[in-house]
Amino acid sequence: MVLPYPYPDELLLSRLIRYLRLSGEQPSSFCLRTFNSRRVSLHPFLTGGISPIASMTNEDPDTILYTQTLAPLFLFFLPKYRNKILTSLLSNKGINIFKGKPLPTFSHRGSRILKWCSICAKENIYDYGVxxxxxxxQIPGLTSCYKHNIKLSFIKLLSRKQLIDKLLPIPNDEITYSSTLDFRLSSFCYELLSNLKNKESNINLVLLYKSRLDELGFVTKNGHLRTSKMMSEFESSFKYFPDGNKAPTNEEYDHSQYIFSSFSNNCYLHPLRYLLQSNSVFQHLLLSHWLFDDAKHLLQYDFPIKNNKHVHKSKESDYKIKQHYLTLLKSGSSLSEVHRQTGKSKNYLKTLALNNGITINSKPHFINKELHHRIVKLAKLNIHRHRIAEQCGISSGAVEQIISSEKGLASWRKQCRFESRRRCHRVCIIRYRQKYPLTIRKEIKKNCYASFMWLYKHDHQWLECNLPPPTKVKKNNRSKA
Structure with missing residues (x-):
């Protein structure tokens, strides 16, 4: 099978329709021969089953994917769904992209649409004969032609009828000019889509948006976004979007207006967070066009090199301040005196002293080396911290600080508690089996539910070895009348 040669900026679905029109083959037989099923619904701009089509036409599937579908835009703006989009479109399971709502269905009242420009259709017939x-x-939300500055016409596609041999654009004499903003946005989309031909894109969208917003003055010195200022300027730039001051006349204009209004209404809390959580490519295109105004500037953007001298200075100053605190603690001053001089809390100073092996002087109680060793010894015996505090006459917080200052002691106590709990649950199961030797698994789970579930989660192998063997299901062979 040989598909017609692709024309500039042609959709894969358009090539399939032209093949059916030239060959005279029925769509059902073509789908059965290519996809092994007559009931195949092909998406207009995210057409699945590219690998089966490429294998029958001896073409490169990646070339078809990146030049004849809108997959490059979705891969660029939605990198978290990259693997799912690639596997779904290359395989014969394109519908998997829309399962679990990773991407919107792009439907309008239960039907998909195809858009075309009347002047482009006339020029194509004059140049290529069709x-x-x-x-x-076909970019969702786009309402203007990128070449002629006129509104796009549209046609609804009923379910499972996307592949029709006569479904090609028809020129009409009714031409309505679009606004300058719509035309500039469509030109930006065409330029961006034409340059997205690389299989791998290393652009980090979060860093890209933040750097550009910082360059435009929408980020404070502390790294916070000036949301109100940003959204006010964004809305003023798209004040008459779409279609200028005229009312929308079809569903596509309603859809683009809805996308813009939902973006502007939900971005006042955190615009970048909302944009990265939403799966609308058109909202990314709106923000990218507003920030860069040129697709090449977006793709070739050089991230500004920030001066990190103040970061190193802050680290050096923090180190000097910390050393000053340690010097005061080593001088023999009491904890209260160091607290009054530095303004730091006593818990912070006490933790700092214990981590650096400094003996601190405290007026209420003096924890000497002997008491410290005694607390560590009791802690290694896995005695509760409240019990240790009662025996040593200090607070439980001081015991916790000493335990955390000893390397590996906290993890050792945690392991001891785990072993003790596992031993108790094991004994519970063993005693129940000794008391009822003919019991089954269901009864053990019912009467020792807590121990059974704990061992099932944390000690599954031991539980399987010590449970009675599972009973086989007995079939009830009923006599047929």
Whole structure:
């Protein structure tokens, strides 16, 4: 099978429609031969089953994916779904992209749409003898032609009828010019889609947006986003979007207006967080066009090198202040006196002294080396910290600080508690089996539920070895009348 040669910016679905029109083959037989199923629904701009099509036409599947579908835009703006998009489109399971709501369905009242420009259709018929579907026109939310500055016409696609041999754009004489903002946005989308041909993109969108916003003065010195200022300027730039002052006349304009209004209404708390959580490519295109105004500037953006001298200075000053605290503690001053001089809390100073092996002087109680060793010894015996505090006459907080200052002691006590709990649950199961030797697993789980579930989660191998063997299911062979 040989598909017609792709025209500039042609959609894969358009090539399949032209093949059916030239060959005369029925869509059902083509789907059965290519996808092994007659009931195949092909998405207009995220067409699945690329690998089966490429194997029958001896073409490169990556070339088809990156030049004849809108996959490059989704891979660029939604990197967290990259693997799912690639595997779904290359395999014969394109519908998996929309399962679990990773991507919107792009439907309008239960039907998908295809868009075209009347002047583009006339020029295609004059140049190639046939009109075809342009890939850039199908970007969700786009309402203007990137070449002629006129509104796009649209047609609804009923379910499971996307592959029709006569479904090609038809020129019409009704032409309505679009606004300058719509035309500039469509030109930006075309330029960006034309340059997204690399299989791998190392651009970090979060860092890209933050750096550009910082360059435009929307980020404070502390790294916080000036949300109100940013959103006010963003909304003023898209004040008459879409279609200028005129009311929208079809569903696509309603859809683009809805996307813009939902973006502007939900971004006042944290615009970047909302944008990265939403799966709307058109919202990314709106923000990218507002920030960069040029697709090449977006793709070739040089991240500004920040001066990190103040960071090193702050680290050096913190180290000097910490050394000053240690000097005061080593001089023999009491904890209260150091607290009054530095303004730091007593818990912080006490932890700092214990981590650096400094003996501190405290007026209420003096923890000498002997008491310290005694607390560590009792802690290694896995005695509760409240009991240790009662025996030593100090607070439980001081005991906790001494335990945390000893390397590996806290993890050792945690392991001891785990072993003690496991031993108790094991004994519970063993005693129940000794008391009821003919019991089954279901009864053990019912009467020793807490021990059974704990061992099932933390000691599954021992539980399987010490439970009675599972009983086989007995079939009830009923006599048939």
């Amino acid at each position: 009109s075809y579907w342009h890939r850039t026109h």
